[in-house]
Amino acid sequence: MAERGIPVAVEHEPYDGFVVAKLDELASWCRKNSLWPMPFATACCGIELMATGASKHDIARFGAEAFRFSPRQCDLMIVAGRVVMKMLPVLQRIWLQMPEPKWCISMGACASSGGVFDTYAVVQGIDRFLPVDVYVPGCPPRPEQLLQSVIDLQDKISRTGTVLGREFRGRGQPEGPRSLRTELDAADQIVAPGNFRTSTRSWSLPTVNDRPRA
Amino acid sequence: MGLTLADAIASPEIADRECQWTLNFGPQHPATHTTLRLILNLDGEVILKATPDIGFLHSGFEKLGEHLDFNQYVTIVDRMNYVSPVANEIAWHHSVETLLDIELTPRCKMIRVIFGELMRIHDHLLACGAAALDLGAFTAFLYAFNQRELINDINEWASGQRFHPSYTRVGGLQRDVDDAWINRVRSFLKGFLPAHADICRLLNRNRIFIDRCRGIGVLTREEAINRSVTGPVARASGVVRDLRKNRPYLAYDAIDFNVVCAQEGDCLARYLVRMEEMLESHKIISWAIEHLPGGPVNSDVEERMVLPNQLSVYRSIEGLIHHFELNMSNRKWKPPVEEVYASTESPNGELGFYIVSNGGPEAWRARTRPPSFIHFALFPHLAEGHTVSDVAAILGSLNIIAAELDR
Amino acid sequence: MTTTQTPPVIPATHEPLLAVARSVAGEDGVTVSVFRDNVRFHVVPGKVLAVLKNLRSECGLDMLIDLSAADYLNYPGAANRYGIWYVLESVSSGLRVIVKTWANDPEPRLDSIFDVWRGADWMEREVFDMFGVVFDGHPDLRRILMPDEFVAHPMRKDYPLRGEGERHNFLALSREQS
Numbered sequence: 001m002a003e004r005g006i007p008v009a010v011e012h013e014p015y016d017g018f019v020v021a022k023l024d025e026l027a028s029w030c031r032k033n034s035l036w037p038m039p040f041a042t043a044c045c046g047i048e049l050m051a052t053g054a055s056k057h058d059i060a061r062f063g064a065e066a067f068r069f070s071p072r073q074c075d076l077m078i079v080a081g082r083v084v085m086k087m088l089p090v091l092q093r094i095w096l097q098m099p100e101p102k103w104c105i106s107m108g109a110c111a112s113s114g115g116v117f118d119t120y121a122v123v124q125g126i127d128r129f130l131p132v133d134v135y136v137p138g139c140p141p142r143p144e145q146l147l148q149s150v151i152d153l154q155d156k157i158s159r160t161g162t163v164l165g166r167e168f169r170g171r172g173q174p175e176g177p178r179s180l181r182t183e184l185d186a187a188d189q190i191v192a193p194g195n196f197r198t199s200t201r202s203w204s205l206p207t208v209n210d211r212p213r214a
Numbered sequence: 215m216g217l218t219l220a221d222a223i224a225s226p227e228i229a230d231r232e233c234q235w236t237l238n239f240g241p242q243h244p245a246t247h248t249t250l251r252l253i254l255n256l257d258g259e260v261i262l263k264a265t266p267d268i269g270f271l272h273s274g275f276e277k278l279g280e281h282l283d284f285n286q287y288v289t290i291v292d293r294m295n296y297v298s299p300v301a302n303e304i305a306w307h308h309s310v311e312t313l314l315d316i317e318l319t320p321r322c323k324m325i326r327v328i329f330g331e332l333m334r335i336h337d338h339l340l341a342c343g344a345a346a347l348d349l350g351a352f353t354a355f356l357y358a359f360n361q362r363e364l365i366n367d368i369n370e371w372a373s374g375q376r377f378h379p380s381y382t383r384v385g386g387l388q389r390d391v392d393d394a395w396i397n398r399v400r401s402f403l404k405g406f407l408p409a410h411a412d413i414c415r416l417l418n419r420n421r422i423f424i425d426r427c428r429g430i431g432v433l434t435r436e437e438a439i440n441r442s443v444t445g446p447v448a449r450a451s452g453v454v455r456d457l458r459k460n461r462p463y464l465a466y467d468a469i470d471f472n473v474v475c476a477q478e479g480d481c482l483a484r485y486l487v488r489m490e491e492m493l494e495s496h497k498i499i500s501w502a503i504e505h506l507p508g509g510p511v512n513s514d515v516e517e518r519m520v521l522p523n524q525l526s527v528y529r530s531i532e533g534l535i536h537h538f539e540l541n542m543s544n545r546k547w548k549p550p551v552e553e554v555y556a557s558t559e560s561p562n563g564e565l566g567f568y569i570v571s572n573g574g575p576e577a578w579r580a581r582t583r584p585p586s587f588i589h590f591a592l593f594p595h596l597a598e599g600h601t602v603s604d605v606a607a608i609l610g611s612l613n614i615i616a617a618e619l620d621r
Numbered sequence: 622m623t624t625t626q627t628p629p630v631i632p633a634t635h636e637p638l639l640a641v642a643r644s645v646a647g648e649d650g651v652t653v654s655v656f657r658d659n660v661r662f663h664v665v666p667g668k669v670l671a672v673l674k675n676l677r678s679e680c681g682l683d684m685l686i687d688l689s690a691a692d693y694l695n696y697p698g699a700a701n702r703y704g705i706w707y708v709l710e711s712v713s714s715g716l717r718v719i720v721k722t723w724a725n726d727p728e729p730r731l732d733s734i735f736d737v738w739r740g741a742d743w744m745e746r747e748v749f750d751m752f753g754v755v756f757d758g759h760p761d762l763r764r765i766l767m768p769d770e771f772v773a774h775p776m777r778k779d780y781p782l783r784g785e786g787e788r789h790n791f792l793a794l795s796r797e798q799s
Contacts, residue, residue, distance in 0.1 A: 040242065042249050042270070042271055042616065043271060043293065043296065043616065043617050044293055044296035044377065044378065044617065047296060047297060047340070047377070048377060050359070051359060051362070051363065051366075054355070054356055054359035054360070054363075055356045055359065055360060056359070056360065056363045069242070069243065081271075082271070082273055084269075084270065084271060084272055084273055084788075085767075085768060085787060085788050086269050086270050086272065086767070086768050087241065087249060087270045087271065088791050089791070090241055090242060090270070092791070092792070092794055094242060095794065096794070096798075116278075116289060116290060116293075117273045117274065117278070118782075118783060119273060119274030119277055119278055119782055119783065119784070120274055120277065120775050120780070120781070120782065120783060120784025120785075120787065120788060121272050121273050121274045121767070121775070121784070121788065122273045122274065122788065123788055123791075124788065124789075128789075128793060129791050129792070129793045129794060130793075130794050131794065131795065131796045139378065140377050140378070142376065168796045168797060169797065170797065171795055171796035171797050172795050172796075172797045172798070173795055174793035174794065174795045175795070175796065176793065268765060268766065269764075269765060269766035269767060269768070272766040272767065274775065274782070276751075276776060277775060277776060277782055278782070280782075281782055312657050312658075313657075315657065437739075439683050439684050439712055440683075440738060440739050440740060441738075441739045441740040442684060442685050442686065442738065442740030442741075442744075443740075444686075453712060454712075455712050460715045461715060461717075550656075551697055551698070552656045553656070553659075553691075554656060554657055554659055555659055555687065555706075555708055555719060556657075556658075557686070564686065566686070566687060566708075568687065568689060568706065568708075570691050570696075570704075572696055572697055573697065578691065578693075578696060579691035579692070581687070581689045581691070583686065583687040583689075583708075587743060587747075588740060588743070588744075590743075591740070591742055591743040620766055621766075
């Protein structure tokens with residue numbers, strides 16, 4: 001970090017009132033214990049997410065009870081429930097609106113892989129289109145599982161976190177499974193033309209009108 | 215200006231004027247709970263025009279229903295109205311059993327009644343708790359969720375899954391309940407009344423809550439019928455219609471209970487109807503759990519509709535054949551090549567399934583009549599003329615469940 | 622869709638309804654089938670709006686419970702491709718009847734019943750979205766569940782369960798982009 005012109009924390013003589021730590025660790029320690037989740041709750045898992053926030057399970061014990069519905073205030077997105085074609089551009093837009101550093105928990109089978117909904121409308125796992133840090137299995141997962149995933153994420157943050165988000169740099173390629181589009185025949189690689197005014201849907205991908213007709 | 219609000223709403227050129235502005239509400243918004251979107255045309259903060267945009271959770275349930283057999287589809291139906299899963303299962307299998315003409319055993323009927331009413335409490339607790347949450351009363355939500363956790367435990371004890379039990383089967387249940395389950399239900403019943411009274415004490419005389427609900431989103435009886443509204447929303451508008459009374463299914467004709475209705479048709483009436491219905495459900499369960507008949511939960515083996523128990527599979531050739539037949543993908547049930555519509559009173563309203571069968575074990579078409587879909591179509595009618603802050607009250611009182619809305 | 626050989630036994634409660642329907646659509650315009658507790662009137666497409674109007678005004682069937690459709694492509698014994706049903710009920714008496722009609726390719730069309738029941742608004746839009754049946758006279762017939770730019774009608778039987786690849790076609794975001 002010194003080479004980027006940022007002072008590195010210098011070791012002091014240890015005496016009362018001072019803590020000596022690496023800045024990275026200090027930042028990670030702060031971040032992991034005050035995660036602000038953005039509940040992207042679409043379906044059944046959203047109710048379990050509410051149950052996790054309610055009194056019996058009480059996610060506040062892990063410092064993550066400050067649910068904020070504005071993505072600008074959050075650093076943890078919990079995608080709870082299946083994400084469908086119409087919703088994915090919204091999801092990506094909200095993800096882009098969240099400030100760095102940010103993490104994503106994919107809660108439940110539907111968000112992680114499409115689950116039982118292997119149909120025309122459901123995206124087969126959000127990790128094909130978004131970076132995901134922790135997957136939670138279950139349909140829906142129990143609140144305890146979601147709490148465990150928060151603990152796991154805290155562990156990940158304390159291991160890899162840096163104060164300037166160096167761990168995210170240079171990762172310019174999507175890291176999830178390959179988009180299924182590439183596995184299809186060229187003739188089947190169609191999309192509906194993207195005319196959502198505000199979407200992040202791609203304009204460069206082929207549209208159904210470009211499809212060679214038999 | 216000399217214009218009344220009603221004039222402004224009625225005339226499109228005024229509604230399109232420059233001074234109006236448009237507010238996008240959702241699809242990701244705390245008051246929508248799940249995923250629905252509203253486009254509000256506003257004058258100041260008065261809603262002139264509301265345009266709902268749905269489909270943000272359309273997952274192809276009905277298409278899946280054409281590819282899964284009658285028992286497999288239960289897992290999907292569960293996820294439709296996910297705050298009262300077993301009520302959906304009961305509705306689905308009620309339709310299938312009407313198609314196949316299966317008579318359930320008395321014990322199965324009564325267990326389904328108990329589950330159906332537990333789910334009504336489950337659903338109404340969330341509807342009332344979340345409606346209060348949206349209007350700023352957080353504590354009622356916590357009280358409601360404590361009770362919901364107990365019902366989840368009851369689900370888990372009976373079926374192994376706390377949230378989506380997939381408990382019913384064609385002609386029966388996944389398994390019988392035991393005495394420990396009955397005791398759990400009893401202890402829930404004992405604790406529910408004080409909890410219900412707590413929620414009532416928090417909300418029923420709460421000045422802020424009442425001011426934000428009374429007179430908001432009024433639905434008249436005529437409009438309710440014209441717009442196909444059912445369930446508590448219709449009953450709050452004075453439509454005396456409850457399928458449990460009108461077309462009794464399961465064991466409801468043997469049970470004494472009241473249909474809760476109100477006249478006002480506003481958000482407060484819908485809230486009060488739900489709160490009162492929970493007490494009626496409590497009464498039904500209290501009676502049913504003490505009058506649970508004995509005997510098997512699955513319909514007779516001779517009907518060849520339900521999986522036989524382990525003993526008869528291992529010890530008898532008929533049981534083995536029967537088990538084989540029901541598990542092979544090309545055997546299973548042989549329904550008539552017909553179609554049938556049957557419906558039940560789910561917590562949200564009339565939940566019906568129109569099944570078209572081509573004689574195979576899967577439905578040719580499994581149409582759901584979703585109450586949330588029909589209730590959300592009301593929203594522009596209810597919201598126009600009110601202010602933006604009333605949107606949360608109206609949405610909360612309609613109890614829109616997105617997965618049932620979009621399927 | 623199937624009609625039994627023996628004439629179905631019509632419950633006495635439904636006789637007046639049938640008389641009203643036949644008075645509008647003619648003797649040949651309405652056939653009846655009965656299965657379990659469902660009584661179905663099969664009405665020719667051109668007359669269905671008038672029949673529903675009269676059933677509402679004269680017989681007190683004031684509530685439209687359900688409106689939807691099915692695709693009968695390759696269905697055993699089916700003569701028409703799309704079957705559309707209207708489930709009607711009288712709130713006061715609980716009397717229930719199902720009115721069925723049909724439509725066919727290449728341009729499946731029916732009259733909208735928006736003016737008879739406002740509740741039909743979204744149900745007709747859903748049928749249009751899922752099956753492509755056009756309802757003449759509906760004031761706002763847009764797609765309701767699928768995105769506006771979607772071109773297929775997914776509940777048709779010739780549309781595959783897993784779609785035609787639409788669900789895979791989005792940009793993937795990387796860590797650095799976000």
